[in-house]
Amino acid sequence: MLSTLFLLLTLSLQPGQAATGKAADVETCLACHGDRSMAVTLPSGEIRSLYVDVAMFRASVHGNKIGCADCHQDMTAVPHEARPFKTLREFTVAYYEQCKRCHFDNYTKTLDSVHYQALARGDRTAPLCVDCHGAHDVKSPQKPKSQISRTCAKCHEGVFTVYNKSVHGRFLEKSDDVPGCTDCHRSHDVAGPKDVNWQRRTPELCRGCHENKRLMAKYGLSTAVAQTYVADFHGMTATLHETDTGREVSVVALCTDCHGVHDIAKVNEPGSRVLRANLVETCARCHAGATENFPGAWMSHYEPSWKKAPLVYGVQLFYNILIPFMISGLVLQMLLHFWRVVVNR
Amino acid sequence: MSTYFTRFTFRQRVEHALVMSLFIVLSVTGLPQKYFDAAWARWFIDLTGGIDHLRWFHRIAGLSFATLTVWHVMFAIGSVAAGRSPLSIVPNRKDFDDAIQMMRYYLGRIDQPAQFDRFDYRQKFEYWGLVLGAVVVISTGLILYFPILFTRFFPGELIPAAKVAHSNEGLMAFLVVILWHIYNAHLNPDVFPFDKTIFTGKISLERMHDEHPLELERLKQVQDIEES
Numbered sequence: 001m002l003s004t005l006f007l008l009l010t011l012s013l014q015p016g017q018a019a020t021g022k023a024a025d026v027e028t029c030l031a032c033h034g035d036r037s038m039a040v041t042l043p044s045g046e047i048r049s050l051y052v053d054v055a056m057f058r059a060s061v062h063g064n065k066i067g068c069a070d071c072h073q074d075m076t077a078v079p080h081e082a083r084p085f086k087t088l089r090e091f092t093v094a095y096y097e098q099c100k101r102c103h104f105d106n107y108t109k110t111l112d113s114v115h116y117q118a119l120a121r122g123d124r125t126a127p128l129c130v131d132c133h134g135a136h137d138v139k140s141p142q143k144p145k146s147q148i149s150r151t152c153a154k155c156h157e158g159v160f161t162v163y164n165k166s167v168h169g170r171f172l173e174k175s176d177d178v179p180g181c182t183d184c185h186r187s188h189d190v191a192g193p194k195d196v197n198w199q200r201r202t203p204e205l206c207r208g209c210h211e212n213k214r215l216m217a218k219y220g221l222s223t224a225v226a227q228t229y230v231a232d233f234h235g236m237t238a239t240l241h242e243t244d245t246g247r248e249v250s251v252v253a254l255c256t257d258c259h260g261v262h263d264i265a266k267v268n269e270p271g272s273r274v275l276r277a278n279l280v281e282t283c284a285r286c287h288a289g290a291t292e293n294f295p296g297a298w299m300s301h302y303e304p305s306w307k308k309a310p311l312v313y314g315v316q317l318f319y320n321i322l323i324p325f326m327i328s329g330l331v332l333q334m335l336l337h338f339w340r341v342v343v344n345r
Numbered sequence: 346m347s348t349y350f351t352r353f354t355f356r357q358r359v360e361h362a363l364v365m366s367l368f369i370v371l372s373v374t375g376l377p378q379k380y381f382d383a384a385w386a387r388w389f390i391d392l393t394g395g396i397d398h399l400r401w402f403h404r405i406a407g408l409s410f411a412t413l414t415v416w417h418v419m420f421a422i423g424s425v426a427a428g429r430s431p432l433s434i435v436p437n438r439k440d441f442d443d444a445i446q447m448m449r450y451y452l453g454r455i456d457q458p459a460q461f462d463r464f465d466y467r468q469k470f471e472y473w474g475l476v477l478g479a480v481v482v483i484s485t486g487l488i489l490y491f492p493i494l495f496t497r498f499f500p501g502e503l504i505p506a507a508k509v510a511h512s513n514e515g516l517m518a519f520l521v522v523i524l525w526h527i528y529n530a531h532l533n534p535d536v537f538p539f540d541k542t543i544f545t546g547k548i549s550l551e552r553m554h555d556e557h558p559l560e561l562e563r564l565k566q567v568q569d570i571e572e573s
Contacts, residue, residue, distance in 0.1 A: 232505070236381055240396040243387070250397045289493050296501020297492055304505070311506040319513035326517060330525045333467075336451035341534045343453070 025067040029075075030054055044087040057136045071098045089124050092131075099129045106188045114192030127155065141187075146172045148187070149180040156181075163262040167269075177215060197245050202254040203229065203238055228301040229255070251286065258282055274300075348550040348570070352542055360417060361543045364475075367410045372519045374403040379512045404490060411483045418476075433463040436473065440466035462559040471526065478518045485511035 030052065032038065038050040057063055069075060085091040100107035110116050110129075118126035132151050133141065141148055149172055153160035163169040168178040184205055185191050191198035207226045209215055216223045229235035237252040258274055259265075265272040273282045279295035287294060304312040353361075377386035378399065393399045424430035443459040444466050450458045459465075464472070488495050488507040495503060530540045535555070542548045550570070553561045564570060 230382075233508075236378075237396055240381060240387075240390060243391075244395050247395050249395060287493055291493075291497050293496040293499065293501045294493060297496060297504035298501070299505055304509075309502055309505065311502050312509055315506050315509045316513070319509070319517070323513065323517050323520070327520050327524065330521065334525070334528045336448070338534070340451045340453075 025069055026054070029068045042085060042087060042091075046088045048088060048091070052136060060134070060136060060138045061140060062138055070101075071095070073098075092128060093124060095130070096128045103129075109186075109188035110190075113186075113188060113190040114195065115190055117192075144173075145176045145180060148182050152181040159262050166260070166262060166264045167266045168264060169262075177209075177218070179209065199254070200238070200241050200245070200249075202256055203235065204242065206255045222301065224303065225301045228299070228303060232298065253286060257286070349547040350550070350553055350564070351546055352548040353546040355546070356420075358543060358546050360413070363413055364410075367406050367413065368518075368522065370406040371403065371410060371515070372522075374399055374406065375512075375515050376519065378403070379516065407483070407486050407490075410479070411486070414476075414479045414483060431463070434469055434472050436466070436469050440469060460558045461556060462563075463557060465556070467529065471521075471529075474521060475518075478514055481514045482511055482518070485514070 033050055033052040034054065036051045040048050040050060042048060052068075074081075083091075085094065107129075115127050119128075133139075139147075141151075149160065149163075149169075160169075163181075164172070171178045172180060182190075193199070203226065210221070211223050211226050213223050226235075230239055234253040237250065238254055241249045241252065256264075259267075260273055263271070267274050269275075272278065276295075280290055280292060283290045283295050283298075299309055299312070302308040304316060306313055373389075374393070377389045378396075380386045381390065381396070390396055390399055393402065421430065425432065439462075443461065446455070446459040447466075449455045485507040488503060489511060492504045530536065530543075531538060533540075542552075548557075550561075553564075561570070
């Protein structure tokens with residue numbers, strides 16, 4: 001809505017600059033920019049090709065929608081005015097604001113991103129729209145879905161290598177079911193590891209898929225993981241912390257603290273942090289001094305039953321019988337006593 | 346003006362006041378943890394400054410309650426050992442007979458209620474219920490407080506089992522007090538609106554006559570009591 005308004009406003013301020021591909025406009029530019037050898041050397045020594053591959057532009061999502069001047073608004077005079085860019089990156093940063101004329105909503109989301117924080121610190125290498133989406137060759141990012149994560153990998157190579165070995169990353173190319181980078185980190189308002197308010201909502205993120213019955217049935221996974229987590233201390237505390245934004249809160253184990261983040265493994269494969277053999281070490285990361293029996297305090301996402309946790313189940317059963325028996329007995333006593341008092345009067 | 350008897354010592358009255366205060370604090374800080382998903386619990390947890398604060402309040406109150414319980418038990422053992430305790434709170438055969446007789450009286454089968462001594466079966470039941478309940482909540486509370494220590498000697502399953510026991514026992518204690526104790530000490534037509542004896546330590550001759558006739562009989566053996 002906001003973006004539409006903004007767009008209308010922008011367009012109304014730009015008479016005769018309607019955002020439609022004007023063939024004539026494109027042709028005019030190609031008279032010079034269709035030349036493959038056209039290039040300029042910047043003060044930094046970098047060479048900037050000024051050739052535009054029109055076939056590539058036509059094949060992009062913008063190809064039949066907008067023309068050159070819609071993005072290159074300052075190119076009004078021919079020959080063009082001299083420009084102050086000393087490096088290639090300066091040029092890209094200068095063009096950063098062009099996309100928001102149409103994509104205002106996504107632009108404002110980027111302002112909340114860890115990438116924008118880097119840019120605001122003066123980091124010129126922080127990704128801008130075109131770094132992820134491309135410029136003349138903008139494609140729909142979803143096709144295929146794995147393309148998104150491979151885009152992130154261009155900068156985040158180390159993380160991607162780890163992720164690629166994980167239970168999620170291994171299936172990235174095979175299936176759209178597994179989470180790619182943006183499924184957890186979001187795409188425009190990208191959240192980074194220092195964003196505590198995003199971290200706090202980790203269980204909510206994992207629940208998004210792991211409570212989806214249809215999806216989990218496909219892989220033979222339980223959908224009870226979230227409720228069994230919330231039924232225990234970690235999950236209870238985490239649930240309450242979710243709404244405690246801005247308050248100093250204690251550290252509590254979230255899904256990722258036991259299962260890992262980019263290196264999440266199948267629970268039964270050798271590298272898994274939650275294998276029985278590795279559990280003491282995993283618990284001890286927070287519970288200093290935990291010994292061999294300590295991991296048994298966590299019921300591994302199982303509901304108590306005679307088979308899985310007989311003591312817990314037995315105690316629960318005992319109280320399920322005792323409490324109603326006790327309370328109904330006492331209430332009956334009260335009623336009888338009261339009844340006798342009334343009758344005697 | 347009627348004659349009054351001293352029913353409770355100063356120490357007993359103070360103990361009751363402490364148990365009452367700590368019980369309220371423990372219930373108010375414990376139940377929202379058991380039902381943390383409910384809107385009222387969320388509201389209360391927020392009010393106390395978040396779950397981390399609330400847990401500390403609960404632990405401090407719990408440790409105080411544990412101290413008080415240990416003190417009470419030590420004192421009781423000491424009194425019994427020194428032969429100073431009349432053991433009047435200890436259940437016996439008569440209590441079971443009294444309970445059955447009262448049932449029959451309530452139902453109109455017989456015309457005479459049972460005659461009680463210093464403590465009737467309901468009072469003994471409540472006292473022992475509190476002591477046993479205290480043993481359960483204190484021991485399980487300590488297990489939940491120090492899980493690393495306890496799992497050095499016991500299997501890990503003790504921890505979730507302690508949690509189930511602690512929260513259920515706490516709930517049961519809360520319900521018993523809210524229903525049974527509030528009825529007996531406040532709503533019961535015989536004492537309505539408020540049985541002050543545990544606070545003043547005093548009980549009237551009329552109530553002694555109605556509620557503890559056997560004790561009154563024994564007292565008459567040793568002192569001069571005029572009944573109007």
